Amino acid sequence: MSEGSGERAGERASGGGGEHRSGFACLVGRPNAGKSTLTNALVGQKVAITSSRPQTTRHTVRGIVHRPDAQLVLVDTPGLHRPRTLLGQRLNDLVHETLAEVDVVALCVPADERIGPGDRFIAEALAAAPRSTKVALVTKTDKVRPERVAEQLLAVSALGEELLGGFADVVPASAATGEQVDVVADVLLSHLPPGPRLYPDGELTDEPEQVMIAELVREAALEGVREEMPHSLAVVVEEVARRENGLLEVHVWLYVERESQKGIIIGRGGSRLKDVGTRARRSIEALLGERCHLDLRVKVAKDWQRDPKQLQRLGF
Template structure:
């Protein structure tokens, strides 16, 4: 007599693990991270080197959990800050299960992409996939050519990518396919985070990143590299009469650090107009993040040449 089948016998094992999105600065990594998670967990900007922290966004499925690590763009460093950001990327590559190389569809593969692909070859533990991003900015022919070019790059330097997928995070095209592909390469494992967690970044780090995103808008090419943001305090006010404690307004005090007096003037603007505008835009995002009304206090301070000063880099969290 055969043994009765068990209902769980045919059920696939639950998968869980970590995936890292890498690529040249401004390759669409942060936008894709946000699209996969379904909520902003990484700031986006048209300026290179926007991301400075590894942001973990969490994708939940009934049968799997994917933890996305969004890294700074890997590049040839010119400052101590750049060197430390690259070290952060290499450390991440050695720890994740899947690495996805993001290649914008509207830009030909160049030396920077090859530099990153060569770095991936030094991280043998992880499965490698290629994501042709920003397909909304390219024609169908450009996308097809980039898919072929990505395939050739993988064959030449990595023995081939496990998958090559086109996607547009802005339009939401193929985002689910990207998630399916990344999840398929994860090992069997338990859930790593509660179902309602979308990131494990501390609130203060997220707030600082949202302020930095608002501050980057409209700046010249040099300023983004010279700007650092540190949250000094997030404190709840005393509740008003009849108000629940969780509904009380939050006071958020933030320092914006620049490297020169001239940059301080640019950041503040004439009569404080620019800083006020930054605060207005950042406050909306912070209130959405924290789920509370916020009084945002922004102050600008000069930390001369902080990108090249080890002591100041440490004080600013790098």
């Protein structure tokens, strides 16, 4: 379907003084398909961390979109992939559990990459979740020419016809420029059932503060490091306390799997860790709306991705 189908869905979502709609929508796709960036664009504020590296998301972050006649709760999941570690399997299990519970599932396919085995793998997984309505979102449309977007829309539609009997809607969008983001919201809202408001007005996420802080630190730590680091880095907030002078003190541990990775995170003379702390602190202060002191420490937890006990200790 083209942009027009999204506009018609928007009319269904907002038209005519009908019943209030509410429910959950899940964005799925292979790693780095733009799910977290689109979640943030739909909510209008950062609720999910983003990175140019795959497999950044480790939690299902809920972002809430408020409309006078509807409320959409977005569930941003880790990218579905063929797992090579126990952590990877647990992340996949998390996605499958989410698919079984939501009202709408949106398959995100980037416009600047050809459809491949990973997209087929995920589309096949969607077929095993019959409860939800399936839509497709062609993301990152700002990165390619319009004719390439049109080709991708046709390719995605064909994939849906082959494996799912067709998508309810197929919509192109760019979270980076904001183009069609409102149409994406309209489309997702149009497929929600009638229902009451699920969260108070103004609430944008239900993630605990400490989880958000840990994610912001991990996002800062992932910038500019080699590719294996996203899979090997875990962040745990040890303590959030208030000093006598009122300043918030945040103590955070960054766990890696090898000594060499510890050196990468810390950098020469601690320069890189200091830079990570500065960037993370700014994001945390924006989140909390107050100044804070951020204390970062790095520790090796050997092969934690494959160790059930360490995974549990690190929150997986």
